[in-house]
Amino acid sequence: MKNHVLTSLALTATAAALLTGCSAASDTAESKAKPYGDCEVTGTAGEFSLDTLTEGTLTVKADLPSKGWYNGDTVESITDGVDYCILANIAYRSGIENIDLKNASFDGLIAGKAGDMDLTLNQITITDERRKIFDFSEPYFSSTAGIVVPQGSTITEDTIAEAKIGVKQGTTEQIFVDEVLKPTQQVSVFPGDAELDAAVAAGQIDAAVQDLSVALGAANASNGRIEVIGQFDSGQQMGVLLPKDSPNTAVISDIIIQMREDGTIDALASKYLSAAYGTDPTDIPVWSTK
Template sequence: MDGMSLTRRTFVRLAGAAAACAALGGAGFSLSGCAPQGDVLRIGTKIDVPGFGFQNPETGSVEGLEVDVARELAARLKGDPNALETVGVNVTTRGAMIDNGTLDATLATFTITDVRKKTYDFSRPYYIDHIGVLVKKDSGITDFAGLDGKTVGVALSATTKDKLGEAAKEIGITLKFAEYATYPEIKIALVAGRVDAFSVDSSILLGYQDDTTYLLPTQFAPQEYGVATKKGGAYSKPIDDAIAAMDADGTLRSLKERWGLSLTTEADVEAEEAAGGTGLGAGDPADDGSEGGAS
């Protein structure tokens, strides 16, 4: 990963991937009779996000929750988890490759927003997270207010910049932003001191945290990930139906547990917002002080 060392948590996730692949495709029911024709399902995934879509440096294969969900979609829509072609994408290519017909869908930590829904169809959420902020332990920054006047590294075309900007205005501080095409580039910029903080969704940050960094306790704006497809495309409804079935039969929860990711649901978010809270709810890895705080 461009010289970035892997955390213990990442290695644990990678070790579980082989067993994950063997187990997929057996649960639930098949939607293959409703699926569009074609030999394989072409899905874009990240390759630089531990736990979601990450290229194992030892095997070269891409592993994580979103790869497993893609295999499950292939099993349910095509009748075979191996009827799948995955392509590595980033924040600048995941939409463009749907637009030009290279991909049928993307499973790439793609947050559902009203603006994006004007361009793409999204399935119901398969994962819910919150925006987090990672800083160096020796920076002296211990809370969001400590970022006043600092530069935050964010991903191109992501929702993070706008959400953090809104939060900064609310408490009367000013942020600067530097945008990068990939998450490893942001982590390298943080280590090198070119940015003061690295911000993206908290579960993604946990894969980049190490002994020199600290995940700030403040979290912002629930982020709902959906499978993106072409607007009005033939795969939009079948994929949404399959995600609904995976949620109902426990497949999604099982896959999240396998990768040590948040178990937060829409109901959890609604309940916490109604109570005036912003946390991720029970079962989230950020609740583990050894992973989510300064250790």
């Protein structure tokens, strides 16, 4: 067993330790056009050009809120966080004044059922299957899968495959558990992270496997009811998701590359994620599935 350093494609080892996530939300029409909120924008205004649904507005759908990534209790209250501030920088560098942020379920987003949008930035893992129906930008973060258990659980690396495991519907963690971990008991599937973590805390399942960033955020907010005891290196990379054959894909990739190289993504991770998780992910042991 060894300690694992989470990697962002442009982060230092310290900043990389702060990574990553998805949150539970309902599919609603709740939205509000926003300026750049509390985000600090960098780069050159209007250096790039995007072909958006509404002129002067970047229309975005995401599974909201998401602590550290989209901070707030409602869509209207979200004005910062890593993903929101990446959006703000994309808009600023593209000469776009407003972000129209709309709520959508994660499952709906990755199934292509969220309706019209310019893009979504929602800690979505790039997969070959998803590439068949969407475009993805260059990756902006990498992550692992965390193992969440009730406080005091006796589950170990050797016994996790025999446990009753829960996952969030539509996630790469669900695929990982089904195809790689292959537990002996039937896997329980939940519509959102909140329901999944509540099931762990209530003892309805023995463990949850979910994006490490989400797992750490949930454990930090649980008042000691749940904890993260391990992580699987699932080799996941996250990108901006766009409609298939979007005219903006190459431009968004150029902006992401620029933001990695100029240190903007590093700075956002350092500013927002350390407080959200309250622990160093490099201290979480990496478990093997063999």
